[in-house]
Amino acid sequence: MCGIVGYVGVKNASKVLIEGLKRLEYRGYDSAGISVLLNGHLAISKTPGKVSRLEKMLPDAGSSVIGIGHTRWATHGEPNTVNAHPHTDCSGRIAIIHNGIIENYSALRTKLASMGHAFKSQTDTEVLAHLIEEFNKRFMNLEIAVRLALKEVDGTFGIVVMSESEPDVLVAARRGSPLVIGLGDSENLIASDASALIKHTREVIYLHDNEIAVITKEKVQLKNLEDEAVERETEHLTFDLEQIEKGGYAHFMLKEIHEQPDTVLNSMRGRLIDADGISMMGGLREVEEKIAKARRFVILACGTSWHAALVGKYIIEQYAKIPVEVDYASEFRYRNPVLLDGDIVWAISQSGETLDTLAALREAKKKGADAYGIVNVVGSTIARESDAGVYIHAGPEIGVASTKAFTSQLVVLNLINLYLARKRKSITLEQGKEIVEEMHRIPDKIRKIVENAGQVESIAEEFKESRNFLYLGRGVNFPVALEGALKLKEISYIHAEGYPAAEMKHGPIALIDENMPAVFIALRDSTYDKILSNIQEVRARKGNVIVIANEADDRLKELADHIIEVPTTLEALSPILSVIPLQLLSYYIAVKRGCNVDQPRNLAKSVTVE
Ligand code: G6P
Numbered sequence: 143m144c145g146i147v148g149y150v151g152v153k154n155a156s157k158v159l160i161e162g163l164k165r166l167e168y169r170g171y172d173s174a175g176i177s178v179l180l181n182g183h184l185a186i187s188k189t190p191g192k193v194s195r196l197e198k199m200l201p202d203a204g205s206s207v208i209g210i211g212h213t214r215w216a217t218h219g220e221p222n223t224v225n226a227h228p229h230t231d232c233s234g235r236i237a238i239i240h241n242g243i244i245e246n247y248s249a250l251r252t253k254l255a256s257m258g259h260a261f262k263s264q265t266d267t268e269v270l271a272h273l274i275e276e277f278n279k280r281f282m283n284l285e286i287a288v289r290l291a292l293k294e295v296d297g298t299f300g301i302v303v304m305s306e307s308e309p310d311v312l313v314a315a316r317r318g319s320p321l322v323i324g325l326g327d328s329e330n331l332i333a334s335d336a337s338a339l340i341k342h343t344r345e346v347i348y349l350h351d352n353e354i355a356v357i358t359k360e361k362v363q364l365k366n367l368e369d370e371a372v373e374r375e376t377e378h379l380t381f382d383l384e385q386i387e388k389g390g391y392a393h394f395m396l397k398e399i400h401e402q403p404d405t406v407l408n409s410m411r412g413r414l415i416d417a418d419g420i421s422m423m424g425g426l427r428e429v430e431e432k433i434a435k436a437r438r439f440v441i442l443a444c445g446t447s448w449h450a451a452l453v454g455k456y457i458i459e460q461y462a463k464i465p466v467e468v469d470y471a472s473e474f475r476y477r478n479p480v481l482l483d484g485d486i487v488w489a490i491s492q493s494g495e496t497l498d499t500l501a502a503l504r505e506a507k508k509k510g511a512d513a514y515g516i517v518n519v520v521g522s523t524i525a526r527e528s529d530a531g532v533y534i535h536a537g538p539e540i541g542v543a544s545t546k547a548f549t550s551q552l553v554v555l556n557l558i559n560l561y562l563a564r565k566r567k568s569i570t571l572e573q574g575k576e577i578v579e580e581m582h583r584i585p586d587k588i589r590k591i592v593e594n595a596g597q598v599e600s601i602a603e604e605f606k607e608s609r610n611f612l613y614l615g616r617g618v619n620f621p622v623a624l625e626g627a628l629k630l631k632e633i634s635y636i637h638a639e640g641y642p643a644a645e646m647k648h649g650p651i652a653l654i655d656e657n658m659p660a661v662f663i664a665l666r667d668s669t670y671d672k673i674l675s676n677i678q679e680v681r682a683r684k685g686n687v688i689v690i691a692n693e694a695d696d697r698l699k700e701l702a703d704h705i706i707e708v709p710t711t712l713e714a715l716s717p718i719l720s721v722i723p724l725q726l727l728s729y730y731i732a733v734k735r736g737c738n739v740d741q742p743r744n745l746a747k748s749v750t751v752e
Pocket of ligand 1: 444445446447490491492493494495496499542543544745746747748749
């Protein structure tokens with residue numbers, strides 16, 4: 143999704159901005175631009191494509207010490223130079239960068255055009271530049287102009303504005319799109335994501351919704367949009383830059399797949415009480431009783447997080463015996479859902495910023511439900527707005543296709559399940575202990591799977607030209623099939639469908655011929671015998687069968703063209719293992735097809751628009 147960087151200080155602003163934008167590349171974007179103040183005038187450079195292309199076309203701006211930069215992921219208007227940010231007013235003296243969507247932009251544009259404003263782009267953002275121009279003409283003060291302009295706006299924004307008339311000031315504001323301010327020595331920065339600041343400072347202030355910041359090189363002043371001063375504590379960032387760099391792997395995605403023994407361990411660290419066969423999560427302590435007494439869970443999420451939610455449904459219903467409904471956040475928020483007394487809503491989100499999930503969470507709260515978060519990014523909006531929650535502690539995930547966040551989400555769902563099942567006495571102490579012991583073994587089992595990446599790579603070589611894939615599983619393996627298919631289509635652009643294996647005969651079976659690879663997740667679990675028949679059905683129609691199976695499964699060896707083995711574990715934990723070969727398969731197929739694995743076309747890491 144779009145990225146924002148702003149700088150005011152003593153260094154070469156263009157350089158700082160370009161470096162910052164490069165750190166934000168992982169968010170996904172299709173054009174980039176910067177504006178710096180050069181000899182009293184705004185110098186703006188913009189281009190479709192990558193930041194490296196922008197860098198090559200920059201003027202020599204060594205004397206510039208203030209500026210703003212942006213990577214845009216197109217929503218209104220195609221990704222071209224004109225639509226790239228920054229956008230300017232009529233005079234070209236005010237420049238703005240914006241994340242989010244101005245919903246009433248069309249009405250505002252008509253009004254401003256009738257007042258004589260000339261528009262250059264098709265974007266919603268440009269109306270803000272002209273609105274600010276209007277108020278700046280009247281009040282001759284950028285902060286006031288921004289504040290008054292924002293009062294006329296519906297929608298979401300994270301913006302940074304600069305003006306020739308106030309050459310040492312950046313004005314920023316937020317509603318719905320994250321912004322973090324970095325505090326330096328004779329310099330201050332602002333960005334949509336702390337990774338763009340960390341090279342310069344670890345002291346940060348998070349801007350909250352409906353707040354405005356006036357930033358100079360010496361000072362940062364916060365106010366709300368009602369013009370009242372706001373006090374905010376400075377926070378110290380603890381994560382390292384190396385953590386968000388590739389660490390020797392060819393791509394972030396591969397690095398993140400290989401990190402999973404550690405990230406999964408981090409997700410459970412300190413949360414398992416071996417002797418009592420139960421889990422404990424600090425973020426839920428206050429609401430433990432409520433959760434244990436819940437009559438129903440409603441889990442809301444998008445994308446990969448939604449697949450994690452679906453795994454949660456299978457395991458929580460089976461062990462903790464609480465009915466679970468899983469909904470796409472985007473559907474929940476608009477269908478006037480019925481929430482009853484005793485319902486608890488959970489929002490699962492890696493980024494904690496996905497707009498649909500956030501809006502669904504707010505909708506649930508509006509309806510009076512208790513709403514808890516399962517989030518990766520600390521301090522993100524969903525984390526802050528949830529009544530309680532659990533961080534998954536997977537660390538920064540940079541590859542757009544989610545991998546390590548998914549397995550950590552599964553760990554946390556298992557922790558919640560274990561807690562509930564023990565509290566509600568639907569499993570015994572002995573069963574609880576068995577789960578705890580097995581959870582401790584999971585990191586080593588993952589290690590074994592990633593060590594076998596070479597075998598998956600050779601299977602990828604064989605199937606890299608396939609045009610379609612089917613992923614099939616039953617029970618808890620069904621969401622894994624969905625996730626496997628999503629991974630493949632996201633990064634290799636091969637059409638892939640995940641299906642409950644038994645449903646295959648009601649449609650997808652018509653597609654099977656010698657050109658159709660079918661990937662089965664066929665573990666020795668409660669659905670094993672059934673899925674063997676489904677595999678036979680594909681074989682009978684000459685489909686290519688790739689199976690994710692448990693070690694030493696002789697029956698499957700006769701049926702499958704390829705077997706990728708995973709260690710045995712408890713059924714509730716098995717998705718944490720069985721998904722990993724599927725992540726690797728899609729990774730290698732995408733690499734072999736020459737695709738941009740970490741930044742697939744049209745996708746964004748953090749989707750902060752509807
Ligand atoms: C985007 C990403 C997906 C992710 C989804 C939900 O589409 O590309 O990888 O699963 O958003 O994101 P969240 O941050 O809420 O988990």
